[in-house]
Amino acid sequence: MAVETVRKPYVRQRSAWWWTKNPRYVLFQFRELSSVFVVLYAFLVLWQLWALRGGSDAYYAFLVMWYSRPMMALNAVILAFAILHSVTWFALTAKVPLFRIKGRPPPAALVIGASLAIWVALSLLIVKLLYGGF
Amino acid sequence: MADRGTKMIKLRISRYRPERSGEPFDQEFTIPYRDDMVVLDALNYIKDHIDPTLTYRWSCRMGICGSCGANVDGTPKLTCALYLRDLKKRPVLIEPLANFAVLKDLVVDIEPFMEKLEAAKPYIIRKDERPIERGEYRQTPEELELYRQQSLCINCMLCYSACPVYGHDEKFLGPAASALALRYELDSRDQGSEERLAAVATEHGIWQCTFVGECSVVCPKHVDPAGAIQQLKALAATRLMKAMLLPLAPR
Ligand code: SF4
Ligand code: FES
Numbered sequence A: 001m002a003v004e005t006v007r008k009p010y011v012r013q014r015s016a017w018w019w020t021k022n023p024r025y026v027l028f029q030f031r032e033l034s035s036v037f038v039v040l041y042a043f044l045v046l047w048q049l050w051a052l053r054g055g056s057d058a059y060y061a062f063l064v065m066w067y068s069r070p071m072m073a074l075n076a077v078i079l080a081f082a083i084l085h086s087v088t089w090f091a092l093t094a095k096v097p098l099f100r101i102k103g104r105p106p107p108a109a110l111v112i113g114a115s116l117a118i119w120v121a122l123s124l125l126i127v128k129l130l131y132g133g134f
Numbered sequence B: 001m002a003d004r005g006t007k008m009i010k011l012r013i014s015r016y017r018p019e020r021s022g023e024p025f026d027q028e029f030t031i032p033y034r035d036d037m038v039v040l041d042a043l044n045y046i047k048d049h050i051d052p053t054l055t056y057r058w059s060c061r062m063g064i065c066g067s068c069g070a071n072v073d074g075t076p077k078l079t080c081a082l083y084l085r086d087l088k089k090r091p092v093l094i095e096p097l098a099n100f101a102v103l104k105d106l107v108v109d110i111e112p113f114m115e116k117l118e119a120a121k122p123y124i125i126r127k128d129e130r131p132i133e134r135g136e137y138r139q140t141p142e143e144l145e146l147y148r149q150q151s152l153c154i155n156c157m158l159c160y161s162a163c164p165v166y167g168h169d170e171k172f173l174g175p176a177a178s179a180l181a182l183r184y185e186l187d188s189r190d191q192g193s194e195e196r197l198a199a200v201a202t203e204h205g206i207w208q209c210t211f212v213g214e215c216s217v218v219c220p221k222h223v224d225p226a227g228a229i230q231q232l233k234a235l236a237a238t239r240l241m242k243a244m245l246l247p248l249a250p251r
Helices: A023-053 A056-066 A069-093 A108-131 B039-049 B111-119 B141-151 B158-162 B164-168 B175-185 B193-200 B214-218 B225-245
Strands: B008-015 B025-032 B069-072 B075-078 B092-095 B102-104
Touching: A023 A056, A023 A069, A023 B214, A069 A108, B008 B039, B025 B039, B039 B092, B069 B158, B075 B158, B075 B214, B111 B175, B141 B175, B158 B175, B158 B214, B175 B193, B175 B214, B175 B225, B193 B225, B214 B225
Parallel strands: B008 B092
Antiparallel strands: B008 B025, B069 B075, B069 B092
């Protein structure tokens, strides 16, 4: 016997503002957004190389622009996003137990702490190589 | 029933009645409540005393069958494991799990989820199938411990409801199915790693995950599906590297 069905699955539309409903979604969106700023920085470096190629006058003009207030502000924003991206990325490392201590994955805090420490140490080393002293 | 002095609580429940309304609508109920009531108790009260047509799923009322999930105040929860006293907002908003089509009131279509589970090949695959007479494949407690966490999943789908990537694209394999794949990857009796990884390490498989991490936050069984996906990514990536660097080595 054919049974009449009233099955009508209703598909809800997701609001464009879904990510504002939960602070963790907001953080995620900012992390995704950080990639835009990282790409932007890559373009700034290319621009710098381009200016260098144009001779000393062109490079001097570039440096004047580079140290202007708006440029410094932009760089500060880029730095903030780069740090957000790196820190959240390192928080991820603990999720992948690549080795085991006495049959157990190492504690998350240890893995995250160690990765962050290595990251900071390497960054400082690069700063030292570039600018010397300390 | 509602004597004087009884505490009352107001709930706003999303209703959808395919045979009548075209769109879901909200309906408010005010019911007496005690501090020891969970959200599911409130739904049962309404069904028993106010509106028998209210439709929702539940079975065990002890956090093990995984059928009573709903979005409560916007967060996916097991309604049998959530005390009303712990909810701050009034009215309490109860909606069907997000990211799934609604069939009726709080009941969603779980078919897409079942397909994902199947796609993860959630069974032991053997290359050398032993004859029955030789008995079971044995395992030490340590070997069991390796995949115990992922084996605790109760298929409640809260993680899919919390996942914005799945909300954006329902082709995504999603959290629980990935965790299930890892559960068999880590099982010492399994020999189907290559086959299973090939099935899940795809564009709409684990690689679509952008690590929002909310699945692991809402999971009532601490399965940590977000962690499972990252482990699968690491497994798939190292497998690929080995294949490229050591083409002749056994895998
Ligand atoms: S992984 Fe957790 S949230 Fe997802 S279905 Fe399994 S038990 Fe539920
Ligand atoms: S009723 Fe079984 S998990 Fe809630």
